[in-house]
Amino acid sequence: MGEFFTSAVLVSTVASGLRLSTSYLFAAVGETFGQRSGVLNLGVDGIMLLGAFGAYYTVLNGGGLWLGMVVAITVGLVMGLAMAFTSVTLQAEQGISGIGFYLFGLGLSDLLFQKLVGTPLPIRGFPELRIPFLADLPVVGEMLFSHSIVVYAAFLLVPVAAFVLNRTTLGLKIRSVGENPEAADTLGVSVAGVRYLTVMTGSALAGLGGAALATELGIFQQNLTAGQGFIAVALVYFGAWRPVGVMAGSLLYGLVASVVLQLKTLGIIPRSASELAAMLPAVLTILALVVAVQRERQPAALTKPYERGA
Amino acid sequence: MAETLPGTGGRGHGLDLAMRGIVKRFPGVLANDHVDFDVRRGEIHTLLGENGAGKSTLMKILYGLYRPDAGEIRIDGEPVQIDSPRRAIELGIGMIHQHFMLVPTLTVAENVALGLASPKGPLLDLAPVARRIEELSEAYGLRVDPGAMVWQLSVGEQQRVEIIKALYRDAELLALDEPTAVLTPQEVEDLFVTLRAMAAEGHSLIFISHKLHEVLDISDRITVLRNGRLVGTVSSADATKAGLARMMVGREVVLEQVRAPVEVGPPRLEIFDVRARGDRGTEAVRGVSLQVRAGEILAIAGVSGNGQRELAEVVAGLREATGGRVLIDGSDVTGADPGQRRALGLAYIPEERMRDGAIGQFTVAENLMLHDFDRPPFARHGFLDFAEIERHCRRLVADFDVKTPSLDTTMKSLSGGNIQKAILARELSANPKVLVASQPTRGVDIGATEYIHRRLLDQRARGTATLLISEDLDEILALADRIAVMYEGEVMDVVDRADADVGRLGLLMAGVRDSGT
Ligand SMILES: Nc1ncnc2c1ncn2[C@@H]1O[C@H](COP(=O)(O)OP(=O)(O)O)[C@@H](O)[C@H]1O
Ligand SMILES: [Mg+2]
Numbered sequence A: 001m002g003e004f005f006t007s008a009v010l011v012s013t014v015a016s017g018l019r020l021s022t023s024y025l026f027a028a029v030g031e032t033f034g035q036r037s038g039v040l041n042l043g044v045d046g047i048m049l050l051g052a053f054g055a056y057y058t059v060l061n062g063g064g065l066w067l068g069m070v071v072a073i074t075v076g077l078v079m080g081l082a083m084a085f086t087s088v089t090l091q092a093e094q095g096i097s098g099i100g101f102y103l104f105g106l107g108l109s110d111l112l113f114q115k116l117v118g119t120p121l122p123i124r125g126f127p128e129l130r131i132p133f134l135a136d137l138p139v140v141g142e143m144l145f146s147h148s149i150v151v152y153a154a155f156l157l158v159p160v161a162a163f164v165l166n167r168t169t170l171g172l173k174i175r176s177v178g179e180n181p182e183a184a185d186t187l188g189v190s191v192a193g194v195r196y197l198t199v200m201t202g203s204a205l206a207g208l209g210g211a212a213l214a215t216e217l218g219i220f221q222q223n224l225t226a227g228q229g230f231i232a233v234a235l236v237y238f239g240a241w242r243p244v245g246v247m248a249g250s251l252l253y254g255l256v257a258s259v260v261l262q263l264k265t266l267g268i269i270p271r272s273a274s275e276l277a278a279m280l281p282a283v284l285t286i287l288a289l290v291v292a293v294q295r296e297r298q299p300a301a302l303t304k305p306y307e308r309g310a
Numbered sequence B: 001m002a003e004t005l006p007g008t009g010g011r012g013h014g015l016d017l018a019m020r021g022i023v024k025r026f027p028g029v030l031a032n033d034h035v036d037f038d039v040r041r042g043e044i045h046t047l048l049g050e051n052g053a054g055k056s057t058l059m060k061i062l063y064g065l066y067r068p069d070a071g072e073i074r075i076d077g078e079p080v081q082i083d084s085p086r087r088a089i090e091l092g093i094g095m096i097h098q099h100f101m102l103v104p105t106l107t108v109a110e111n112v113a114l115g116l117a118s119p120k121g122p123l124l125d126l127a128p129v130a131r132r133i134e135e136l137s138e139a140y141g142l143r144v145d146p147g148a149m150v151w152q153l154s155v156g157e158q159q160r161v162e163i164i165k166a167l168y169r170d171a172e173l174l175a176l177d178e179p180t181a182v183l184t185p186q187e188v189e190d191l192f193v194t195l196r197a198m199a200a201e202g203h204s205l206i207f208i209s210h211k212l213h214e215v216l217d218i219s220d221r222i223t224v225l226r227n228g229r230l231v232g233t234v235s236s237a238d239a240t241k242a243g244l245a246r247m248m249v250g251r252e253v254v255l256e257q258v259r260a261p262v263e264v265g266p267p268r269l270e271i272f273d274v275r276a277r278g279d280r281g282t283e284a285v286r287g288v289s290l291q292v293r294a295g296e297i298l299a300i301a302g303v304s305g306n307g308q309r310e311l312a313e314v315v316a317g318l319r320e321a322t323g324g325r326v327l328i329d330g331s332d333v334t335g336a337d338p339g340q341r342r343a344l345g346l347a348y349i350p351e352e353r354m355r356d357g358a359i360g361q362f363t364v365a366e367n368l369m370l371h372d373f374d375r376p377p378f379a380r381h382g383f384l385d386f387a388e389i390e391r392h393c394r395r396l397v398a399d400f401d402v403k404t405p406s407l408d409t410t411m412k413s414l415s416g417g418n419i420q421k422a423i424l425a426r427e428l429s430a431n432p433k434v435l436v437a438s439q440p441t442r443g444v445d446i447g448a449t450e451y452i453h454r455r456l457l458d459q460r461a462r463g464t465a466t467l468l469i470s471e472d473l474d475e476i477l478a479l480a481d482r483i484a485v486m487y488e489g490e491v492m493d494v495v496d497r498a499d500a501d502v503g504r505l506g507l508l509m510a511g512v513r514d515s516g517t
Helices: A007-036 A044-060 A065-089 A094-116 A140-144 A149-167 A169-179 A181-186 A191-217 A228-238 A243-265 A271-278 A280-295 B055-062 B085-090 B108-113 B126-140 B155-168 B185-200 B212-218 B241-249 B308-316 B338-343 B353-357 B364-368 B386-399 B416-428 B446-461 B473-479 B502-509
Strands: A128-130 A146-148 B017-026 B029-039 B044-048 B070-075 B078-080 B093-096 B173-176 B204-209 B221-226 B229-235 B267-277 B283-293 B297-301 B323-328 B346-349 B434-438 B465-469 B482-487 B490-496
Touching: A007 A044, A007 A140, A007 A146, A007 A149, A007 A169, A007 A191, A007 A228, A007 A243, A044 A065, A044 A094, A044 A191, A044 A228, A065 A094, A065 A191, A140 A146, A146 A149, A149 A169, A149 A191, A149 A243, A169 A181, A169 A191, A169 B108, A181 A191, A191 A228, A228 A243, A228 A280, A243 A271, A243 A280, A271 A280, B017 B055, B029 B044, B029 B055, B029 B070, B029 B204, B044 B055, B044 B185, B044 B212, B044 B241, B055 B070, B055 B093, B055 B204, B085 B093, B093 B155, B108 B126, B108 B155, B126 B155, B126 B185, B155 B173, B155 B185, B185 B204, B185 B212, B204 B212, B212 B241, B221 B241, B229 B241, B241 B446, B267 B308, B267 B465, B283 B297, B283 B308, B283 B323, B283 B465, B283 B490, B297 B446, B297 B473, B297 B502, B308 B346, B308 B434, B308 B465, B338 B346, B346 B416, B353 B416, B364 B386, B364 B416, B386 B416, B416 B446, B434 B446, B446 B465, B446 B473, B465 B473, B473 B502, B482 B502, B490 B502
Parallel strands: B029 B229, B044 B204, B044 B221, B093 B173, B173 B204, B297 B465, B297 B482, B346 B434, B434 B465
Antiparallel strands: A128 A146, B017 B029, B017 B070, B070 B078, B221 B229, B267 B283, B267 B323, B482 B490
16 A cells, blocks of 8 residues: 555656546536536537547548547537537427437447447557646646646636636626526527537537547547546536536546556556446545535526527 | 617617507417507606506517517607517617516626627626616616625615616616516605606606506506507596506406405404514514404505515414414414414415415316315315316306316416416315415406405405405505504504504504604
């Protein structure tokens, strides 16, 4: 057990925790936008898978990492458009249609993978970007400032999202539409327009989250995300619909996952118990949710389609 | 064009509105049937009509929330198409909706700024908004704190925010859909001061209400709608309460019921030094003692929030008394649950009729049977006797004049007046010994109000002891034998109807005792 607490192990555990949080963070911050405007997108995981495949396939075929990211975002936008059309225009039951989108993404990403790739070949992700000076600091340098650009981007997204939601006229519209769409409508705010925008933004970020996962792991396979998108949805509740809260949740999740991984590698957790240990992050999330959800009120119009005069 | 920067002045006040031949159909209802309506600059024009007459529909058409099936709208003589609220705002139309359109989790300033461009482009800038709100507050007597969260505001304050929202957008015509339904008499006075100031500046105002004295008080002209059709437009100077009531209801209406003398019997409801806490945990009822005798109506007057609701709930068994005793027909029921109190002869008409009085998703029949469904003759050995239930419900619906398409209609699709009549039918069907009626006619139209008042007086003649809680002094003076005024959880005084006048009651409601006591 003492082995675990050597500083080298600790540093690498925290560093890998940050890396593991990245994909959750993209997806959950994206989902925050949608939920704040009143739309629950349960299809996040499917969109992540399609984004992951899009990026992986692009890189595999020599398109380069940046083009891979653009492809993932585009895939996300297209899926977001379809999702918004279903939930906002057709006013489908969001809990159900989201599951449909998930299954679609799960199936399609696997189908494309089997048809177009077949054997999983590794790709190279973004190189480690050591932040000058900061990366040389003892301990924290290695922990926080020696990551790929995707990791930094995910964490930078948090203050940006908080700023947009709280300090801009668009953010005010988003918050109003999620609380009382009728009030927003009577002031000439386009409820549908705002919701299309947030759902598409959220889906683009989900696509990016998938791409981050695929490029960091350097691989794609069937069901690569293994439910990360659903966890992301739960993290939005955990974070009480605030980007900073969502980040706290993602970090907790990533760190616990990383600790479990490290303990397994070091043989501290016996092989026989490793499946159980893998459940730990999920159990933690559920517990945290129980506490968080009692404390916070969700956006009043969440999952409720809006129709003028109805 | 659609967006107005804070601080920009108006574009000259007032506009002339003409709505011609407006038709609006909903499935199965002709909500507006060729309605003509116009408003002039500087005029307060009331739209009067029973619930369901089509007033809100006409206003939603004006505000671009509904498209009319036929008809024309002209502003200052020019025909206009109003296809969205945004267009209505552009044209200088503001609306205070019957249900407030506020976002409770935002501040006052945020609610006002919503949808407007900011001087800082995409960035919110609430400081100038707050300043302009303060200017408008000052100019129109609309006290409100721009930084307060809307959910913390009283209903009256929320209404002021709504008016400021419209003024901020330079509304030249302001339509207020039943703005007084939720206000105390004092708040109504304040609102009227604001409305008169706006009209004096040239604003055009549409006022909707079905309280006749208010309408006569505030209007220049009055247009009456009935069942979606225009009955007529009269000048307020030529109108009388009785005449307006006749136009609204389509028949003679008895506005003041005859209160025949009734022999009072023994005390049926006795309250001794009762104390109770309010929803926020502070003491709301502070040692109230009252007695109501058989054949007597004791009314509790007071500005809402002075402990009346809590007292009614203590009597009904829905709120725990922290001190004192409650007796129904001589039995101590202080610790008894609502069912036990009912068994002793208590009936209760709650203030929040859709929350505490009825189940909206249930049918009319199910709501009528809520208390009695598990007792003979309606149920035997755990099985419901549907034939008996239907017979009973048909009789109640007919006796109490509940206008419903069928017994299987869901309760929530009835109008407020009919929901209240259905609750009354259920509560009075057992001929209760004690009746607690909280705001029995709030939000209810004249026809139903007349009917409910008559029923309460009938019940009095049959020996029921009634505790009536009302904020409507007209109602209290029409029905009560004695009047207790509550202020800050205490009874200020109990006066006989014969000695009561509005001035004295008003002083007591404000917490001022007669000199010498
Ligand atoms: N959105 C709607 N759908 C269907 N029927 C409606 C709708 N709005 C109003 N109605 C019906 O139109 C009639 C007029 O309603 P309304 O304009 O709200 O009356 P008022 O405001 O005078 O009480 C009523 O019968 C009401 O049930
Ligand atoms: Mg109405």
